[in-house]
Amino acid sequence: MGEGISDYTKFCVDLRRQMWMAGVETELRRLIWQIAVTGKYIFAKIHESNRKLAGFKNIFGEEQLALDKSSDQILKNQLQFSGFVREYASEEQDTVVRIGSGTEKYFVTADPLDGSSLVDTNLAIGTIIGIHNGSMMGVGKQTMVAALYITYGPLITMVYSAGKGAHEFVLNREGEYVLSQENIRLKDRGDIYSVGGLRKDWTPEHLRFVEFLEEQGYKLRYSGGFVPDINQILIKNGGIFTYPALKKSPAGKLRLLFELQPMAFLIEQAGGIATDGKTDILDIPVEDIGQRSPIYIGSRFEVEKAKAFLRAS
Ligand code: AHG
Ligand code: MN
Numbered sequence: 001m002g003e004g005i006s007d008y009t010k011f012c013v014d015l016r017r018q019m020w021m022a023g024v025e026t027e028l029r030r031l032i033w034q035i036a037v038t039g040k041y042i043f044a045k046i047h048e049s050n051r052k053l054a055g056f057k058n059i060f061g062e063e064q065l066a067l068d069k070s071s072d073q074i075l076k077n078q079l080q081f082s083g084f085v086r087e088y089a090s091e092e093q094d095t096v097v098r099i100g101s102g103t104e105k106y107f108v109t110a111d112p113l114d115g116s117s118l119v120d121t122n123l124a125i126g127t128i129i130g131i132h133n134g135s136m137m138g139v140g141k142q143t144m145v146a147a148l149y150i151t152y153g154p155l156i157t158m159v160y161s162a163g164k165g166a167h168e169f170v171l172n173r174e175g176e177y178v179l180s181q182e183n184i185r186l187k188d189r190g191d192i193y194s195v196g197g198l199r200k201d202w203t204p205e206h207l208r209f210v211e212f213l214e215e216q217g218y219k220l221r222y223s224g225g226f227v228p229d230i231n232q233i234l235i236k237n238g239g240i241f242t243y244p245a246l247k248k249s250p251a252g253k254l255r256l257l258f259e260l261q262p263m264a265f266l267i268e269q270a271g272g273i274a275t276d277g278k279t280d281i282l283d284i285p286v287e288d289i290g291q292r293s294p295i296y297i298g299s300r301f302e303v304e305k306a307k308a309f310l311r312a313s
């Protein structure tokens with residue numbers, strides 16, 4: 001057996017081999033691999049993180065933990081020298097950043113650290129990535145070619161899709177991403193719901209939808225971390241996540257470019273749906289990098305039911 005190749009790799013499929021077998025094109029394979037490896041550096045930073053606020057504010061006006069900024073720097077530096085990325089847009093950058101020579105193939109969007117307010121609670125947090133081959137300021141369905149997220153929890157896992165299904169990998173003790181689930185599929189209907197925003201701020205039609213789910217006996221699973229909350233719906237093969245339009249903020253809270261488009265791409269690849277309540281997330285034109293949108297995402301039955309309740313307003 002080759003030096004340094006662990007039993008896992010010998011007997012299991014690692015990320016590079018799975019992407020090659022799935023027919024993912026070479027440069028995209030290398031970029032996805034590069035980003036997955038960067039997750040290990042971000043995790044290392046989480047481990048040594050100082051929990052003090054950095055005192056910086058991002059364009060969303062939120063207090064930023066040092067970790068948000070350092071995760072963003074780690075990611076940007078890695079992509080800068082990948083040779084495949086022309087531009088980088090991140091939740092932690094005020095504008096789109098040119099990081100290549102201008103001839104590279106891809107644009108990358110990032111929520112470098114999602115759920116940073118959970119760092120001190122030791123709940124799972126994550127990184128969300130979108131990969132585009134056209135301008136990212138357009139319609140996701142036309143520009144996105146891949147998406148991935150990394151969860152930093154009891155295990156480090158990574159779920160990616162390059163348009164040929166959604167697949168989960170676990171980082172093993174040798175630091176290799178080993179395939180744990182290939183072609184994840186959502187059932188038509190699940191039994192969990194994950195709902196953001198305060199009940200008092202929900203619109204009446206959204207409240208009626210949530211009451212329907214509760215009457216149907218759905219179990220509430222909401223951690224406050226978008227990545228683990230979506231990951232749970234994928235790995236449990238069903239259910240719905242929603243962060244709705246609120247009375248005072250009709251666009252809801254989550255960011256279309258950095259959070260919603262990548263998750264919509266992944267959930268659709270697993271046979272689910274992602275909408276703002278009317279329009280598919282990947283059909284919503286991105287006009288501004290800070291654009292927010294309500295989201296209903298998950299199994300077909302629940303999302304279609306949500307749309308019906310919202311139409312009945
Ligand atoms: P981020 O840490 O990148 O700002 O994202 C936090 C988001 C998302 O992770 C989660 O779904 C949502 O905030 C939770 O919002 P509430 O605290 O209002 O529930
Ligand atoms: Mn986020």
Ligand code: MN
Pocket residue numbers: 068091111112113114115116
């Ligand atoms: Mn974030």
